[in-house]
Amino acid sequence: MSLVFTGVCSHAPGITGREERAPKDQRDALYGAYAEMRDALHAARPDAVIIIAAEHFANFFMNNMPAYAVGMAQSYQGPIEDPEWLRIPARTQPGNAELSKRLIAEMLQTVDVAYCEEWQFDHGIMVPLHFLDPESKLTVIPANINCQGPPLTPLHRAWAFGEAIRRAADSVPERIALVATGGISHWPATPDSGRINEEWDRTFLDKWLANDRDGMMDYTDADTYAEAGQGGFEIRTFIAAAAAAGGPGKLRFYAPIPIYAVGCTVAEMEIA
Amino acid sequence: MSLVFTGVCSHAPGITGREERAPKDQRDALYGAYAEMRDALHAARPDAVIIIAAEHFANFFMNNMPAYAVGMAQSYQGPIEDPEWLRIPARTQPGNAELSKRLIAEMLQTVDVAYCEEWQFDHGIMVPLHFLDPESKLTVIPANINCQGPPLTPLHRAWAFGEAIRRAADSVPERIALVATGGISHWPATPDSGRINEEWDRTFLDKWLANDRDGMMDYTDADTYAEAGQGGFEIRTFIAAAAAAGGPGKLRFYAPIPIYAVGCTVAEMEIA
Amino acid sequence: MSLYSLSKLIYSLNRDPVAKAQFLSEPAKLADNFDLTAEERDAFVSHDVGKMYVLGVNGQILMHMAALCGIEWSDYLQRMRDGVKTHGPVREGIYAMTTGTDEKVAGA
Amino acid sequence: MSLYSLSKLIYSLNRDPVAKAQFLSEPAKLADNFDLTAEERDAFVSHDVGKMYVLGVNGQILMHMAALCGIEWSDYLQRMRDGVKTHGPVREGIYAMTTGTDEKVAGA
Ligand SMILES: [Fe+3]
Ligand SMILES: [Fe+3]
Numbered sequence: 016m017s018l019v020f021t022g023v024c025s026h027a028p029g030i031t032g033r034e035e036r037a038p039k040d041q042r043d044a045l046y047g048a049y050a051e052m053r054d055a056l057h058a059a060r061p062d063a064v065i066i067i068a069a070e071h072f073a074n075f076f077m078n079n080m081p082a083y084a085v086g087m088a089q090s091y092q093g094p095i096e097d098p099e100w101l102r103i104p105a106r107t108q109p110g111n112a113e114l115s116k117r118l119i120a121e122m123l124q125t126v127d128v129a130y131c132e133e134w135q136f137d138h139g140i141m142v143p144l145h146f147l148d149p150e151s152k153l154t155v156i157p158a159n160i161n162c163q164g165p166p167l168t169p170l171h172r173a174w175a176f177g178e179a180i181r182r183a184a185d186s187v188p189e190r191i192a193l194v195a196t197g198g199i200s201h202w203p204a205t206p207d208s209g210r211i212n213e214e215w216d217r218t219f220l221d222k223w224l225a226n227d228r229d230g231m232m233d234y235t236d237a238d239t240y241a242e243a244g245q246g247g248f249e250i251r252t253f254i255a256a257a258a259a260a261g262g263p264g265k266l267r268f269y270a271p272i273p274i275y276a277v278g279c280t281v282a283e284m285e286i287a
Numbered sequence: 288m289s290l291v292f293t294g295v296c297s298h299a300p301g302i303t304g305r306e307e308r309a310p311k312d313q314r315d316a317l318y319g320a321y322a323e324m325r326d327a328l329h330a331a332r333p334d335a336v337i338i339i340a341a342e343h344f345a346n347f348f349m350n351n352m353p354a355y356a357v358g359m360a361q362s363y364q365g366p367i368e369d370p371e372w373l374r375i376p377a378r379t380q381p382g383n384a385e386l387s388k389r390l391i392a393e394m395l396q397t398v399d400v401a402y403c404e405e406w407q408f409d410h411g412i413m414v415p416l417h418f419l420d421p422e423s424k425l426t427v428i429p430a431n432i433n434c435q436g437p438p439l440t441p442l443h444r445a446w447a448f449g450e451a452i453r454r455a456a457d458s459v460p461e462r463i464a465l466v467a468t469g470g471i472s473h474w475p476a477t478p479d480s481g482r483i484n485e486e487w488d489r490t491f492l493d494k495w496l497a498n499d500r501d502g503m504m505d506y507t508d509a510d511t512y513a514e515a516g517q518g519g520f521e522i523r524t525f526i527a528a529a530a531a532a533g534g535p536g537k538l539r540f541y542a543p544i545p546i547y548a549v550g551c552t553v554a555e556m557e558i559a
Numbered sequence: 560m561s562l563y564s565l566s567k568l569i570y571s572l573n574r575d576p577v578a579k580a581q582f583l584s585e586p587a588k589l590a591d592n593f594d595l596t597a598e599e600r601d602a603f604v605s606h607d608v609g610k611m612y613v614l615g616v617n618g619q620i621l622m623h624m625a626a627l628c629g630i631e632w633s634d635y636l637q638r639m640r641d642g643v644k645t646h647g648p649v650r651e652g653i654y655a656m657t658t659g660t661d662e663k664v665a666g667a
Numbered sequence: 668m669s670l671y672s673l674s675k676l677i678y679s680l681n682r683d684p685v686a687k688a689q690f691l692s693e694p695a696k697l698a699d700n701f702d703l704t705a706e707e708r709d710a711f712v713s714h715d716v717g718k719m720y721v722l723g724v725n726g727q728i729l730m731h732m733a734a735l736c737g738i739e740w741s742d743y744l745q746r747m748r749d750g751v752k753t754h755g756p757v758r759e760g761i762y763a764m765t766t767g768t769d770e771k772v773a774g775a
Contacts, residue, residue, distance in 0.1 A: 071727035204726030476618030
């Protein structure tokens with residue numbers, strides 16, 4: 016039928032795996048924002064939720080690293096990490112291979128996505144799902160943007176991917192929701208883990224909330240790396256969401272939480 | 288520096304593996320055409336040869352099937368098939384990872400290629416190499432278009448891929464050659480193997496030789512499958528070559544040879 | 560996605576020397592790593608190319624397994640034709656047979 | 668492409684239960700399947716997270732191996748810092764360290 020929901024949120028594994036090590040008020044406010052987004056997502060009654068992640072070498076490695084990938088399986092398993100470490104139990108999430116195929120065929124008209132008949136979720140999808148669909152009820156279609164291994168896809172192609180998702184969603188009879196997940200500035204899994212550039216984050220978020228395409232395109236990877244770390248490359252997922260939704264955004268939560276290793280963010284965007 | 292050579296040729300494994308089972312005059316004429324193309328390719332003094340193949344599940348499977356892929360390794364091995372069966376000895380071909388990276392970064396501006404730091408050649412690249420570079424002297428950069436597992440990339444994106452290759456080749460100081468390989472009509476590896484639709488082939492070749500973009504875009508996959516078999520999907524490699532070269536083509540050889548299971552083709556195209 | 564599993568098994572076999580060696584020594588054990596129906600498993604373990612073709616395995620994967628099993632080219636084509644004669648048309652996957660089962664297009 | 672091989676080994680380990688089991692029982696044998704330098708091999712077999720970080724392994728791969736080895740989060744970060752102190756800056760790969768080796772940004 017159309018795109019019925021668009022949201023973005025953080026997916027850092029520390030959010031669940033090191034839950035109790037953040038200040039309690041911050042932890043509670045973040046968890047509350049996820050809960051609000053969960054309610055809004057379910058209220059949109061999606062037939063399927065496309066989750067655009069920036070996964071971390073769980074399915075994609077440099078032997079065959081697609082710029083864009085979309086899942087086309089009937090179900091998906093996760094997490095690939097030790098469930099104890101991530102503190103998210105293993106689960107099977109329903110997919111819809113036939114719907115994926117229709118969406119992918121439409122996306123391929125303008126964006127060259129790889130399709131995947133199997134896909135294991137890592138924390139990039141499991142952390143959002145843990146909050147947004149605790150009972151594994153939603154039909155999920157995973158998508159990925161390579162934000163890890165250079166050469167990376169340019170930002171304007173991430174925008175084109177978002178546009179393709181929107182066109183594909185509008186071309187099928189089903190109600191499609193979109194959740195994009197990624198960090199803004201962060202230095203995950205390195206000795207710099209915990210560094211967060213709040214000013215950089217707020218500037219980017221302002222552009223994102225205004226759906227300011229030109230502003231969001233105005234980053235080079237070199238600048239992003241210097242000011243926002245390798246985790247900053249994940250702004251591609253936010254950019255794709257903005258292109259798909261088209262409207263202004265609404266910020267539910269933002270706070271830098273060093274032990275979670277990211278500027279934790281929960282936001283939604285109007286479909287325009 | 289620029290694109291310095293563009294050619295297309297067949298890659299059916301029967302051409303080498305069942306060499307002696309074709310009529311001798313046809314076999315000799317085809318082998319002679321490959322030799323002419325070899326000389327023309329080497330005369331262009333390329334620093335690297337991009338070979339666009341339509342590989343057959345040697346590196347890419349439906350777990351992660353990219354529409355477009357480009358190799359980024361320092362060397363490549365092949366054939367993946369039994370060398371006795373293909374009658375092509377195992378070899379290591381030099382690559383150039385650093386040059387690949389520069390070319391890929393430029394291609395990514397408009398086409399979302401997967402990059403591959405390893406790649407095993409199947410007959411799709413080995414058969415052309417066997418004829419065009421018998422001594423493994425050329426630096427090769429393999430490329431691939433998914434012509435095997437639907438959903439397939441649309442023809443206009445194959446054209447865009449060719450344009451991206453041209454732009455990338457023109458953006459580096461090295462001399463780049465391009466060889467695209469694929470069948471026109473054929474039903475490879477099925478009980479229908481040996482069927483060839485010569486009329487369909489000649490119509491397509493006329494469009495290709497005239498570099499008639501609109502004419503080459505005027506095929507649906509359903510029609511191609513009905514009239515030219517699943518092997519006909521490989522016209523995408525020819526289309527990409529035409530987009531890259533831009534000039535008119537010159538046919539060195541065409542003949543349907545059923546025991547080779549394809550309308551065998553060797554042709555070059557002017558760089559315009 | 561059982562056809563997917565069977566296809567992936569043959570894909571792995573074609574490209575992985577370790578899998579190739581295991582295929583020749585203990586094919587049943589290799590098959591155990593994949594989620595197959597009994598029919599698929601039997602066809603795989605017994606090198607039944609005709610049956611696997613009817614089950615929907617893409618010829619571009621099957622061809623290499625046939626070569627690995629030492630099945631000569633014309634025999635490979637004939638086995639697929641015989642598979643269709645015995646088990647009926649291709650059941651799944653993307654390719655249907657477009658000539659008659661008694662028609663030999665090449666390699667006769 | 669030796670860093671590529673080491674990275675691929677850890678990537679496989681992170682996603683493949685069979686490789687995980689072998690890693691815990693006979694890590695050297697698992698490493699034999701990959702084309703590594705002696706330095707890489709030693710670092711891998713001895714779980715030397717700091718050394719592997721300096722050799723250029725991406726933290727997103729290394730983090731999971733550390734978890735598999737039972738290395739607690741703050742200890743994992745400390746081992747990388749100690750690696751840089753002992754062996755010098757990251758030699759290859761895409762990420763350099765941007766804080767001081769004695770600076771603990773989080774998880775202290
Ligand atoms: Fe991430
Ligand atoms: Fe082919």
